[in-house]
Amino acid sequence: MSQATELEAPQAPRTRKQRQAAAIAEAASGHVGWMLLKIGLLAIVDAIALYAAFVLYTASEWVVLGVVVVVAILVNWIYFSRRHVPAKYLTPGVIFLILFQVFTLLYTGYIGFTNYGTGHNGSKDQAVASLMRSAQERVADSPTYGVTVVEKLGALGLLVTDPEDGDVWVGTDEQPLQKVQGAGMDGDRAVSVDGWTSLSFADVISRSDEVEKLSIPFSDDPNDGTIRTPDGRSGYRYVSTLEYDTAAGTMTDTKTGTVYRDTGVGAFTAENGEQLLPGWQITVGFDNFLRAVTDASIRGPLISVTIWTFVFALISVASTFFLGLLLALVFNNTRMRFRNGYRILLILPYAFPAFLSALVWAGMMNESFGFLNQVFFGGASIPWLTDPTLAKVSVLIVNLWLGFPYMFLVCMGALQGIPSDVNEAAEMDGANPWQIFRSIKLPLLLVTVAPLLISSFAFNFNNFNLIYMLTNGGPRFDDVSIPVGHTDILISMVYKVAFTGQTRDYGLASAFTILIFIVVAAISIISFRKTKALEELN
Incomplete structure (x- = not known):
C-alpha cells in the first residue's frame, strides 16, 4: 500500500538546470550525423558570406554588404533554432528566388532607364581616370624612380622610391601612392614592405603585360599624373594632355585648347557636340524607350x-x-x-x-x-x-x-x-x-x-x-x-x-x-x- 502511494504521488517540478540537462541529453541522443552535416553546411555558407562581406567592404558597397550580413545572421538563427521548422525548408528556395529571379528582374528594369553600354559602363571618377590615362605622355625631364612590383590580394602595385629624398610610397591602379615606413631596402631602392608580396624577376617577366599596364596615380588629383614602369625596376612620371577641373566639371585638351563640359549626358561634350569617351553611367529616364520608337x-x-x-x-x-x-x-x-x-x-x-x-x-x-x-x-x-x-x-x-x-x-x-x-x-x-x-x-x-x-x-x-x-x-x-x-x-x-x-x-x-x-x-x-x-x- 505504501509503495502504491509513493508511485501515485506527483513528482516535484524540475529545476531550470535539470530542464537544460534534459534538453542536452535529448539533443545528444538524436542524429549526431545530421547535426554535423548541418554545422558543416552552415560553415560553408558563413565562409562564403564572410568572403563576400570582405570584398564588398573593400569596394565600399555598403548597401549590399548590409544585405549579406543580415541574410547570413538570419540563416544561422533559423537553422540553429529548435523552432521555425517551416522556415528551414523555405529559406533556401526564397533566397534563390530573390537572387536569380526578383533581383534579375529589378536590375534589368533599372538598366533600362540608364545609358549603360559601351563607353558608359562606369562612374564619373572612373571615366575621368580612364580619359586622363589614355592621353598620358612621359614627362621629358622625369627623374628615374626605383620601383618594385608588389602584390596584395591579387592586385598588382608598385613600391616606389624617390631618387631625391629616399621616401618610399606604395600604390595600385585604384589607390594613389601612399607613404610607407620600414620598407626593406636594397641599396637605394625599396624591395619589400609589410603587407605586400614582392614579385621576383621571373614573375615580373611572366606578367610583363600586366606590369606595363600599371599606372599608379601620384595623388588624389588626376592632374598630378602617374608612375609607370616599362621593366618592373625603373619608373617614370607621366602627365596627361587633358586637364580636369573638378570645381567647374570640365576637361580641357591642353594641346588644342578645346574645353569639354559635363552637360548631363554622361560624357564630356564640346560646344560642337564632340564627346570624349569613355563617359559614365547616368539615369536617362524613358529615353531608351523613346529612342526605340522615334x-x-x-x-x-x-x-x-x-x-x-x-x-x-x-x-x-x-x-x-x-x-x-x-x-x-x-x-x-x-x-x-x-x-x-x-x-x-x-x-x-x-x-x-x-x-x-x-x-x-x-x-x-x-x-x-x-x-x-x-x-x-x-x-x-x-x-x-x-x-x-x-x-x-x-x-x-x-x-x-x-x-x-x-x-x-x-x-x-x-x-x-x-x-x-x-x-x-x-x-x-x-x-x-x-x-x-x-x-x-x-x-x-x-x-x-x-x-x-x-x-x-x-x-x-x-x-x-x-x-x-x-x-x-x-x-x-x-x-x-x-x-x-x-x-x-x-x-x-x-x-x-x-x-x-x-x-x-x-x-x-x-x-x-x-x-x-x-x-x-x-x-x-x-x-x-x-x-x-x-x-x-x-
Missing part, C-alpha cells in the same frame, strides 16, 4: 522584328499543335498495327537537343552543299537561309520538326483521358466522326491543352536557340543602326543589341526586354482568363 534606324527593324515574332510564335504553335493532334488521332486508333513503334519514331526529334538539331538542319539547308539541294532538288541552288522569305519559311519548317512531338505526346495523353462512353453516347445519337471530334473531343481536349498552348506561345516568342543556331537572325537588314536581320525575333535582337557589334547598348537592350516582358505577360493573362470558359466543359 529613331528611324531603330524603329524600322523593331517594327519588322516585332511583327515577325508574333507571326513566328502563332504559326509555330498552330502548326505544331494541329500536326501533333492529327498524329495523335491516327495513332490513338487501336486497330493500327505497330503503333507503339511508330510513336517511338515520332518522338525522336524531341529526344535530341534542339540546338544540335538546328545545326544539323542548317547544314542540310546550305545553298552550296546542303543535303536538300544536292539530293532532293538535284543540285539546285535554293537559298534556304539567305533569302529573306525562304529563311522565314525554313525557320518555321525546322521549328515544326522540333515542336510537333511535344504536342503529339500532350494530345495523345489528353485523348486517352476522354471517357469512351462519351464517344459511344454520341454514336448512338447518330453523330458522325467529324461531329464527334468537333463538338466533343476538341472542346474536352482544349480544357487540358489550352494552358500548354499559352506556354508554348511564350516559349516560341523567346525561342532564341533556334534562331541563333539556324540563321543567326540573317539575312541582315540594310541601312540600320543595330545588327539585326529578317529572321531575328525580339529576344535575339536584344542579344545582338547587348552583346554584338562595335557598340553594346545594355540600356536599350534592357528597355526591349521590359517591352517583351509586358507583351508576353499581357497575352498570358488575357489568354488564361479566356480559357476559363473552357473549364465549364470539364
